[in-house]
Amino acid sequence: MQGLLAQGISVRYGARSVLAGLDLPLLRPGEVTVLAGPNAAGKSTLLRAIAQLQPHGGKVLLDGRDLAHVPMRDRARLVGFMPQSLPAGSSLVALESVIAALRAGDTLGARGADATAMAVLDKLGIGALALEPLSALSGGQRQMVSLAQAIVRDPRLLLLDEPTSALDLARQVRLLSELRRLAAEGRIVVAVLHDLALAAQWADRIVLMHGGHTHAEGRPELVLTPALLAEVYGVEARVERCSRGRIMVLIDGEHAPG
Amino acid sequence: MSDATLSRYHRQGRRNSALVGVLALAALAALLLDLMTGPAGLALADTLKALAGGEVARGTSVxxxxxxxxxxxxxxxxxxxxALAGAEMQTVLENPLAEPFTLGVSAxxxxxxxxxxxLGLSLPGLPAVWSVSGNAFLFALGALGLLQLLGRIRGGGPEVLILFGVALNFTAAALLSLVQFVASADALQQLVFWTMGSLASAQWPGVMLIAVVLAGSVPFSFRAAWKLTALRLGEDQARSFGVDVTGLRRWTLFRVSLLSAAAVSMVGVIGFVGLAGPHIARMLVGENHRVFLPASLLTGALVMSLASTLSKTLVPGVLLPVGLVTSLIGLPIFFALILRGRRR
Known part of the structure; x- marks a missing residue:
């Protein structure tokens, strides 16, 4: 069975249950899936659970293999993870940090690693930053380097936690079209996005999370409806259809209950 | 464009390797200087000849x-x-202030x-000359063992380890005061001298012991260099790169325990080197642990060797405790480096 299947995912922080037996539909290769939902809905936790960075109950199957039982080194080849932010204090240069993404887990030996890492930076349009220390980069630039670290091992599954949060418009488009391209090559891409307009434009599927559950999921125009947005976010929203079948989400204000 | 950047990166790498080489030569030079300095000054030629086993006055050779x-x-x-222990500790505990002192090893x-x-208590069967070092080693190792155990019970995150380490530090210090309180004047003086850190009682067997511990742990440190480098990007990142962070932390702390316990037990409490050695190295070569670890090790060796020379020459005719020298001389240099680094 090709694709990513997450079933019965549950995570507790102490006594507080963050995810309570959450199921995701089968996410197929070639698809970009966006996890959306209000703060504390459990989006980042779900992403970290799928990446096996967070102890959890339930099963995560990638192409039928239980990721919890895949040895770490092999898992690093299969899964790329982009965290919300990189630590700002490191004096490692950008290129070094991407080489570390290849060599720390012995994914690639000394020979090819340097050139492979450099090629990824070039592809993302940040080749000029290769020799800059991470501490000298802006938040957005660091985010692009972090993306390079996530994709340099050429993973089958790509997990991204708010990858556009610090990016300007041009870089947002660059990153999202890169994600589309990576998906088109047969990868599974899952990203947490807060910006519903971006989600509507770039996602094949949106999973709308609320209170640790999947509230709704499906194609953007099925999920981004005024009724669902009022339920989950408590906002008054209009959804307009525009050219080329796209939809646009306009927020009018807080939802007045009743 | 990307080829040019890559070759610039490789040039930087060669420059850093060359810096490590320079540090090694400087440490060797400091060692020679240390050998030449003392109540009877020796000429460089005589010192070298004596080292090579050549024809020199019998006194010089002795x-x-x-x-x-x-x-x-x-x-x-x-x-x-x-310095190597400090460098690895700072990385695995994700804290720039970590060193053998912070975690209560020295205390x-x-x-x-x-x-x-x-109290005259020591390991049975150990020769009397080794009783102090043997006990110190055992207690230092025990402290780090206890720390690991506590950390494992509580999940082993870096903050938890540091908090336990600080608690351990104060506990050991309090117990030490208690022992001092009951000590005779004679024993107290001996103890105070020991805690100041002194090289005066260094003997070949002790030198061999540290050499063996160092030789045994350095290959493992250097092999973990990329893993430790990845940890600088955060724990989640390192894990997603395929690094077993829990195992890395456990084994690194084990190596660090052996290193610092061996060092502290031989020469007493030596401040500054474990903290500043890595910081100076970081300013020189950056944080890629493939050069950072050897650079830290050599910086520590260099600083300590210079301190040893200074401890003989600062006050003529008096051998100062080397722990005092490292702290007093080292700190201003360290401050200067930090201030210079900030301005850039």
Whole structure:
């Protein structure tokens, strides 16, 4: 069975249950899936659970293999993870940090690693930053380097936690079209996005999370409806259809209950 | 464009390797200087000849081989061990202030020494000359073992380890005060001298012990270099790169325990080197641990060797405790480096 299947995912922080037996539909290769939902809905936790960075109950199957039982080194080849932010204090240069993404887990030996890492930076349009220390980069630039670290091992599954949060418009488009391209090559891409307009434009599927559950999921125009947005976010929203079948989400204000 | 950047990156790498080479030569030069310095000054030529086993006055040969070389070699090795331990600790505990002191290793070693000096308790079967070092080693190792155990019970995150370490530090210090309180004046003086850190009692067997511990742990440190580098990007990142962070942390702390316990038990409490050695190295070569670890080790060796020379020359005719020298001389240099680094 090709694709990513997450079933019965549950995570507790102490006594507080963050995810309570959450199921995701089968996410197929070639698809970009966006996890959306209000703060504390459990989006980042779900992403970290799928990446096996967070102890959890339930099963995560990638192409039928239980990721919890895949040895770490092999898992690093299969899964790329982009965290919300990189630590700002490191004096490692950008290129070094991407080489570390290849060599720390012995994914690639000394020979090819340097050139492979450099090629990824070039592809993302940040080749000029290769020799800059991470501490000298802006938040957005660091985010692009972090993306390079996530994709340099050429993973089958790509997990991204708010990858556009610090990016300007041009870089947002660059990153999202890169994600589309990576998906088109047969990868599974899952990203947490807060910006519903971006989600509507770039996602094949949106999973709308609320209170640790999947509230709704499906194609953007099925999920981004005024009724669902009022339920989950408590906002008054209009959804307009525009050219080329796209939809646009306009927020009018807080939802007045009743 | 990307080829040019890559070759610039490789040039930087070669420059950093060359810097490590320069540090190694500087450490060797400091060792020679240390050998030449003392109540009887020796010429460089005589010192080298004596080292090579050539024809020199019998007195010179005895001074170099039996009196000064054990002390000078001990300084070099202890500096190397403390700085390497500090560098690895700072990385795995994700804290720039971590060093053998912070986690109570030094305080525990001092407590062990106190138990031997004041109460006369030591390991059965150990020769009397080794009772103080043996106890200090045992207590230092015990402290880090306890720390690991507590950390494992509580999940082993870096903050937890540091908090336990600080608690351990204060506990050991309090117990040490207790032992001092009951000590005789004679034992107390001996103990105070020990806690100041001194190379004076360095002997060949002790030098060999540290050399063996260092030689045994360095290959593992260097092999973990990329893993440790990845950890600088955060724990989640390192894990997603395929690094077993829990295992890395456990094994690194084990190596660090051996290194610092061996160093502290031989020469007493030596401040500054374990903290500043890595910081100076970081300013010189950056944080890629493939050069950062050797650079830290060599910086520590260099600083400690220079301190050993200074401890003989600062006050003519008096051998100052080397722990005092590292702290007093080292700190202004360290401040200057930090201020210079900030301005850039």
């Amino acid at each position: 001074i170099v081989w039996d009196v000064r070389l054990p002390v000078a070699a001990m300084a070099l090795l202890v500096g190397a061990a403390l 525990s070693a001092a407590l062990g020494a106190a138990v031997a000096i004041v």
